[in-house]
Amino acid sequence: MSDGLRFDDVAISRDERLLLAVDARIPPGEVLTLMGPSGSGKSTLLSLVMGDLPAAFRATGRVVLNGTDLTGLDVAARHVGILYQDPLLFPHLDVATNLAFGLPRGGRRADRRATVDAALADIGLAGFGARDPATLSGGQAARVALMRTLLSRPAALLLDEPFSKLDTGLRDQMRELVFGRARVARVPVLMVTHDEADAQAAGGQVIRLD
Amino acid sequence: MLRPLPLLTTLVLVGPVLFGLIGSILPASGLLMQSAETPFATALSWPGLPRALAISILSGVLSTLGALAVATLILAGWHGTRAFAVLERALSPLLAVPHAAAALGLAFLVSPSGWIFRIPANLLGWDRAPDLLILGDPWGLSLTAGLIAKETPFLLLMMLAAMGQADAGPRMAIARSLGQGRVAAWLKAVFPTIYAQVRLPVLVVLVFGMTNVDVAIILGPSTPTTLAVQVTRWMTDPDLAARAVAAAGGLILFAATLAVLALWWLGERAIGSVGRAWVWSGIGLPDRAARGVGLTLAGGSAAMVLAGLAALAVWSVAARWAFPDMLPEALTWRSWMRFGPDMAQTALTTLGLAVTATAVSLLLVIGCLEAEVRHGLSLGQRALWLLYLPLLVPQVTFLPGLQLLPLTLGIGPSIWLVLAGHIVFVLPYVFLSLQGPFRAWDGRLARVAAGLGTSQNRVLWRLRLPMLVSPVLTAVAVGMAVSIGQYLTTLLLGGGRVTTLVTEAVALSSGGDRRAIGVWGLGQAVAALLPFALALGVPAIVFRNRRGLRHV
Structure with missing residues (x-):
């Protein structure tokens, strides 16, 4: 069953104060944008989906991913990928091993190598496998981070202000890449941002918090 | 100025x-020193040397691996939880407890007539302490255990201090969202950075484990003892010629230490490539079991040291205290x-x-x-x-x-x-x-x-x-x-x-x-x-x- 990411009457509060309430469905391949100033609690919704909501917050309602209720499920079992404004490549691993990090188990070693090499070629970084992530440019690192998440075959993708640290020129390119890939993979996307242009590029529903 | x-x-x-x-x-x-003729030859021909060296190396390497493993498991499995906060508070003061005091307390605890054996003794009705060689066992296992209990808090606090540089929070979020359990995610994504930061403290623990004297006198075997203890015996021998032999023994131990450090360095590389292969494999770890083991070992070692100190305190005010009573008859x-x-x-x-x-x-x-x-x-x-x-x-x-x-x-x-x-x-x-x-x-x-x-x-x-x-x-x-x-x-x-x-x-x-x-x-x-x-x-x-x- 793949009906995307659904928020059934979800409300998050802190100290008895309601932070935000969402009731929405993100169909596969589409983007829901959550806009609001910092401190409006938009990132806590990401935490709720990820499954690492700090203990100070209280959530009611259900988050349902492709028919499965996520409540109480372990972080690792949710298959929810996330991209932050920093690419957060693991600095002690080379680029190829970073990509291999999220590959689901199984398959022969040579097949896994081939998958990673193909993924590198796919984002225009063929031959970059042995590189130290610290030597990549901002745009290259962002692409590797995206590909690392996609290789783990996520059932949903979360974006936490993902383009805010990129140069303006790169930003459009990255938006196109991320949203395009999500559409092809039919992955529902939840994006948190305060950049109006992000919401326009995403072209889906927008929820504004204040 | x-x-x-x-x-x-x-x-x-x-x-x-x-x-x-x-x-x-x-x-x-x-x-x-004129009195000594061939100190090196004398030290090398000491019949206990191979065994003493073996115990020194064994207790040093095993205690370092043990303390590192316990500190790593507890951080990987529990950092940021309430249980961790409690444990951290219990472990911090243990750092200040001198090695000798901690070892004396542990000796009280694990000796055949100590608190631990009094529990089965009470249940099973023994009226005499079991005839077991636990303290000073010939292979230095109680010495190793004592060192692990004492060094775990040190390594844990060193690793905690290094957490700031490791960006642990976001890295864990990424690694776990990529499908890794908590412990596996920490080991794969955070540990290498932390280890690079605490490498020198780890080596200090390794050298201390191999060459310490006070803990080895209290918990270690006696004939033969560790090489470090034997060197100390030679040094305190009334015969001045023995001191030159002591100097030679110390240098032999130094050479062994350097060899072990070199092996450790090779081991680090090997673990590094095993780790990378592990990342490529995508295989995780049984998360629950790993967390349980970590909490048990860390909690257990903290409890042992604390209970050891308590045993020191109770003995210091004990009037008559016969086996197998759990507490003395009166305080004085x-x-x-x-x-x-x-x-x-x-x-x-x-x-x-x-x-x-x-x-x-x-x-x-x-x-x-x-x-x-x-x-x-x-x-x-x-x-x-x-x-x-x-x-x-x-x-x-x-x-x-x-x-x-x-x-x-x-x-x-x-x-x-x-x-x-x-x-x-x-x-x-x-x-x-x-x-x-x-x-x-x-x-x-x-x-x-x-x-x-x-x-x-x-x-x-x-x-x-x-x-x-x-x-x-x-x-x-x-x-x-x-x-x-x-x-x-x-x-x-x-x-x-x-x-x-x-x-x-x-x-x-x-x-x-x-x-x-x-x-x-x-x-x-x-x-x-x-x-x-x-x-x-x-x-x-x-x-x-x-x-x-x-x-x-």
């Missing part, structure tokens, strides 16, 4: 080690009355040494750090290795030389030599403890003050140090704990004539007077813990009306 301090500090760190090594090499080669201050006056005298010497050594170290450290601020003078890129040098060269290797070389120059063992020795080991810890907070202090405050016409000295005395009172006091407490724990330094450089709480407690350990051990062991632990209590309490009182300075 500050300019010579970095150089002076370097000399304090490097000088004694080099001087001591030379002082060991010369007599070991048959030079310097008799033991304290009996040993108290002696102990007060010894405690004065101990504290005098600790205060002086810490004060000198603090002066050098603050001077060095301030010279860095004012003149851009620092100990250089290799500063960290310099600081660790006295901790990485085994004490049993260079302390014999430090006694023998002055002796040939007509300078006999004395309390001044002991004090100098204490400074060598206190200084690195004071430096390591203070350098972070000192460098992190907001320099803009100094510029604001300078703009108001304040001199650099005034900035140091009226702004920087008062604001840093909490880390300075912590550094003082660390320094004092290190000094109070110095066994071999005091024994060798004092020629057996300088008595401190630790030398007395270790000397008593071979006798069977549990009440005396209780009093002296507890006294040593309290002496080391007291400065920490003050370091926590004083800033809380001084800054009770300054919210910005709390939790500094």
